[in-house]
Amino acid sequence: MIFGVGLIGGSLARGLRERAGATGEIIGVGRSVKSVERALELGVIDSAVLIDDDNALKQALHDADFVLIAAPVAQTEPLLRRIVPFIDARTIVTDAGSTKSDAVIAARAALGARASQFVPGHPIAGRESSGVDAALPDLYVDKNVVLCPLPENAPESVERVAEMWRATGASVHQMSAEQHDGVFASVSHLPHVLSFALVEQILEAPDAALKFSFAAGGFRDFTRIAASSPEMWRDVCIANRSALLTEIDAYTKVLARFREAIEASDAAALEAAFERSRTARSQWQQGGGLKAADDSAQ
Amino acid sequence: MIFGVGLIGGSLARGLRERAGATGEIIGVGRSVKSVERALELGVIDSAVLIDDDNALKQALHDADFVLIAAPVAQTEPLLRRIVPFIDARTIVTDAGSTKSDAVIAARAALGARASQFVPGHPIAGRESSGVDAALPDLYVDKNVVLCPLPENAPESVERVAEMWRATGASVHQMSAEQHDGVFASVSHLPHVLSFALVEQILEAPDAALKFSFAAGGFRDFTRIAASSPEMWRDVCIANRSALLTEIDAYTKVLARFREAIEASDAAALEAAFERSRTARSQWQQGGGLKAADDSAQ
Numbered sequence: 001m002i003f004g005v006g007l008i009g010g011s012l013a014r015g016l017r018e019r020a021g022a023t024g025e026i027i028g029v030g031r032s033v034k035s036v037e038r039a040l041e042l043g044v045i046d047s048a049v050l051i052d053d054d055n056a057l058k059q060a061l062h063d064a065d066f067v068l069i070a071a072p073v074a075q076t077e078p079l080l081r082r083i084v085p086f087i088d089a090r091t092i093v094t095d096a097g098s099t100k101s102d103a104v105i106a107a108r109a110a111l112g113a114r115a116s117q118f119v120p121g122h123p124i125a126g127r128e129s130s131g132v133d134a135a136l137p138d139l140y141v142d143k144n145v146v147l148c149p150l151p152e153n154a155p156e157s158v159e160r161v162a163e164m165w166r167a168t169g170a171s172v173h174q175m176s177a178e179q180h181d182g183v184f185a186s187v188s189h190l191p192h193v194l195s196f197a198l199v200e201q202i203l204e205a206p207d208a209a210l211k212f213s214f215a216a217g218g219f220r221d222f223t224r225i226a227a228s229s230p231e232m233w234r235d236v237c238i239a240n241r242s243a244l245l246t247e248i249d250a251y252t253k254v255l256a257r258f259r260e261a262i263e264a265s266d267a268a269a270l271e272a273a274f275e276r277s278r279t280a281r282s283q284w285q286q287g288g289g290l291k292a293a294d295d296s297a298q
Numbered sequence: 299m300i301f302g303v304g305l306i307g308g309s310l311a312r313g314l315r316e317r318a319g320a321t322g323e324i325i326g327v328g329r330s331v332k333s334v335e336r337a338l339e340l341g342v343i344d345s346a347v348l349i350d351d352d353n354a355l356k357q358a359l360h361d362a363d364f365v366l367i368a369a370p371v372a373q374t375e376p377l378l379r380r381i382v383p384f385i386d387a388r389t390i391v392t393d394a395g396s397t398k399s400d401a402v403i404a405a406r407a408a409l410g411a412r413a414s415q416f417v418p419g420h421p422i423a424g425r426e427s428s429g430v431d432a433a434l435p436d437l438y439v440d441k442n443v444v445l446c447p448l449p450e451n452a453p454e455s456v457e458r459v460a461e462m463w464r465a466t467g468a469s470v471h472q473m474s475a476e477q478h479d480g481v482f483a484s485v486s487h488l489p490h491v492l493s494f495a496l497v498e499q500i501l502e503a504p505d506a507a508l509k510f511s512f513a514a515g516g517f518r519d520f521t522r523i524a525a526s527s528p529e530m531w532r533d534v535c536i537a538n539r540s541a542l543l544t545e546i547d548a549y550t551k552v553l554a555r556f557r558e559a560i561e562a563s564d565a566a567a568l569e570a571a572f573e574r575s576r577t578a579r580s581q582w583q584q585g586g587g588l589k590a591a592d593d594s595a596q
Contacts, residue, residue: 074565125514126514187510191496193553196556196571197552197553198488199579200574214442217423218489221520222489222493223579226575226579227583229576230572237560238563245557249557251496251553252557255491255550259546262536265539267533267536270531277493281524
């Protein structure tokens with residue numbers, strides 16, 4: 001069962017069905033008829049349930065192997081509260097949220113002792129477009145999925161979630177929720193905030209239209225992520241507030257140091273910093289980064 | 299004649315030759331044998347001159363129609379000083395630097411009364427890779443070129459530079475050097491600084507390797523421009539210092555406002571700002587921006 005059949009949930013469904021040949025029934029749960037109708041139409045799910053329909057939800061959850069929560073992260077706790085009266089003891093629940101400490105807190109609050117059935121997860125994949133129409137069967141191929149197991153998770157439950165993701169072509173890693181949130185605050189959440197902030201700054205300029213009209217490739221790449229879902233990123237910023245504020249503060253300091261070097265026309269300092277960045281970025285691009293993941297993130 | 303046969307100068311040469319069918323001799327001027335040898339080998343230039351060779355430079359400049367300076371912007375003034383003793387009164391000199399107020403100052407200082415022969419220009423095109431091997435005949439197709447004519451430029455000189463760029467497929471606009479520097483500080487120079495700063499910040503983290511290992515698509519797009527030439531961007535930052543500092547300060551304020559909204563968990567403010575950015579970014583992507591250029595930047 002997939003709660004939230006959009007890009008992430010829809011791509012998992014398509015990946016399991018079209019790549020891995022899974023034959024089990026895939027049930028999509030949505031907030032409105034409209035939200036699940038398109039998923040049915042596209043054949044991404046086999047049947048649909050509305051979140052408000054007690055009976056249908058109870059019936060669908062009975063005997064479910066897996067429940068995936070793939071919704072903006074602020075909905076994790078309400079969704080878990082919604083399903084807890086109905087879930088079987090053998091059902092494994094997981095999620096796909098970009099923040100994990102909040103998911104752990106939500107699971108403990110909503111599920112109580114049944115939190116042992118909840119394995120927090122995060123597939124590191126996305127597209128600018130959202131919604132089920134953007135879902136792809138190969139979205140997770142060669143992508144990383146991070147699981148942040150709870151001490152009370154049964155090892156078999158964690159392994160079954162890992163197997164599910166591997167079946168879509170992903171590579172699965174484990175770390176603590178806290179470590180996860182620090183890493184992604186830095187390499188994902190902060191860049192999104194910085195990108196949104198640049199577009200906001202230009203919009204506020206009196207000559208915004210002229211500026212946009214001469215924006216070119218550098219601007220295009222830098223702001224691609226500013227076209228991401230506002231609802232999703234609003235929730236991520238708030239859910240990972242503490243780690244994100246730490247990163248914003250560290251970034252502001254680096255930027256202030258660059259500002260000083262520019263003001264002082266310190267050519268050597270600027271060139272050295274830019275050279276360091278170029279070298280690191282190029283090594284990352286050439287896959288040095290992924291090798292480090294294999295070494296250190298298990 | 300092209301001073302600096304790298305990505306920008308080499309692409310102009312290839313565009314004029316391969317797209318526009320230009321038949322005139324294209325002479326490349328470089329700092330070292332090595333720097334021009336590859337351009338000769340690739341057939342990008344017809345002949346080469348070393349910048350230190352007085353006789354060759356004098357002979358090459360005699361009767362030249364055009365001189366293009368396509369080097370990091372700190373070299374504009376020294377290069378103009380180098381050629382001023384040899385240039386014909388009819389030769390038109392132009393440049394391809396990313397900053398223009400400094401080019402105007404350099405031209406007045408180096409050329410004196412002959413500054414009337416210098417038409418400042420900036421093709422808005424680039425690639426991550428630099429050097430003559432990265433040069434493409436169609437680099438300028440459907441790209442903007444901004445000219446910032448001096449009051450003393452003959453209109454025919456400006457028109458001939460514009461014609462040259464149009465022949466490569468570019469669309470030519472005019473604005474003042476000051477306006478140019480403000481616009482590009484905002485939509486180009488600032489994003490480069492922000493992108494370099496993100497990579498620098500991660501490099502400084504104790505868990506940098508882990509962070510890089512989980513960096514994905516958003517990071518890739520955001521930091522693509524951090525692989526740009528350190529020498530070029532060092533010069534741009536210093537040459538456009540004043541406009542860039544203004545943009546850094548404005549950006550720092552927007553970021554501080556976002557930080558406040560995140561700290562206060564102000565979901566409504568965050569979503570509204572992200573929604574504004576997404577809408578503006580999407581409109582820009584759909585070409586609204588380019589239309590504005592045609593309306594306002596002539």
